[in-house]
Amino acid sequence: MASVGIREVRKSFGSTEILHGVSIDIVDGEFVTLVGPSGCGKSTLLRMIAGLEGVTSGQISIGERVVNNVAPKERDIAMVFQNYALYPHMTVAENMAFSLKLKNAAKAETEARVQRAAEILGLVPLLSRYPRQLSGGQRQRVAMGRAIVRDPQVFLFDEPLSNLDAKLRVAMRAEIKELHQRLKTTTVYVTHDQIEAMTMADKIVVMHDGIVEQIGRPLDLYDRPDNLFVASFIGSPAMNFLHGEIGSDGGPAFHGKGGVSVPLNGAAGAGGGTPVVLGARPEHLKLSDDGFPVEIVVVEPTGSEIQIIGRTPGGEEIVANFRERHAFEPGQTVKLTVEPNLIHLFNGETGKRL
Structure with a gap:
């Protein structure tokens, strides 16, 4: 060897x-x-x-x-x-x-x-x-x-x-x-x-x-x-990406296309106004009344989980995986969010991790 x-x-x-x-x-x-x-x-x-x-x-x-x-x-x-x-x-x-x-x-x-x-x-x-x-x-x-x-x-x-x-x-x-x-x-x-x-x-x-x-x-x-x-x-399905910038709504938040808003923790919220890309793994998205709206386009049950493919109000595609057996239907609108500590942020110009 x-x-x-x-x-x-x-x-x-x-x-x-x-x-x-x-x-x-x-x-x-x-x-x-x-x-x-x-x-x-x-x-x-x-x-x-x-x-x-x-x-x-x-x-x-x-x-x-x-x-x-x-x-x-x-x-x-x-x-x-x-x-x-x-x-x-x-x-x-x-x-x-x-x-x-x-x-x-x-x-x-x-x-x-x-x-x-x-x-x-x-x-x-x-x-x-x-x-x-x-x-x-x-x-x-x-x-x-x-x-x-x-x-x-x-x-x-x-x-x-x-x-x-x-x-x-x-x-x-x-x-x-x-x-x-x-x-x-x-x-x-x-x-x-x-x-x-x-x-x-x-x-x-x-x-x-x-x-x-x-x-x-x-x-x-x-x-x-x-x-x-x-x-x-790395990752299958691939990580979701939303384009926008960091602002503040009573606390640091990501503001994306079509009015999409996702709360951030303090460290991730540094550098407001910079064009950023928010990344979220499909398995880290969850249903929440306080989340951003996503219109379901396709529902794919795989047995162990249910995968949905949808679009945000800004027209960006998003994929989410759920272990629970929800009764999703194409055309339905659901609200999704992601825990701040599971969010990935990248510089919108260089692509480097923030």
Whole structure:
């Protein structure tokens, strides 16, 4: 196992710069997720750690060694791809043993490592099968097993669950997390799915347009996003945003479009008159006779909760989740509010947290 250090890394393709001075410290044994929308540079960064892409400038180190000019096979890493990349003419056992065969490892050692990985992943009954005889989840476990037998310093996962159905993705999330807890190998995991990032990682790196927007533990990012992008990206459903300014109505308050008013606590109310964006998680909104009006457009019962999508008098969309089974109807107007200590405020011009 080893730490991974990324220092002011830049990547350009011709005159187009993809990564703009990215710096990340990954501690030995840590599970770090790189998350962001398509095109943010997360997969490019992962490929640079693996040695599949060159570094335009900056430095990448694995353990104490700078690996900018080290060949991928000499970096002591193992990568699991989105498309499994299994050899169709080889059995599960042969696929898992292939990297050791290339290293001319002893037959007894190879068999022992394959058996251990198969036991960890529940693949023992499948060792004699071919990839075409396996389900998607089984193929992904074989790809993970092929990585485990190498006993690398670092695991790299490039959106490994994207090709699986929703139910299987949930099961595989748990398997990968349990695997990390058992092996304690440093892991860098790329995904565009923020639910995967939240549920699996020790630390999340949120990327956008080639820069790092925020690094932190999952709940820290959820509870205290640094800016509007992180607030909108982390959380499902996404955080609600209302545009307005801070004023005073017998106490500090947010004044939004269409006469929307939300009380603020003293600290949040500082800096009156500044254009601001108020953020509120859907689960933090509640019914109140003193709240602001919202016309319900859509009612979505999910079983465990009821979600409503509505519009404020200023025409801004708002989503609210309720655990209670209210009899909401489209066209109905309800009044909503949010506790002052659960409100997020952002600068309306810079998007930074206030």
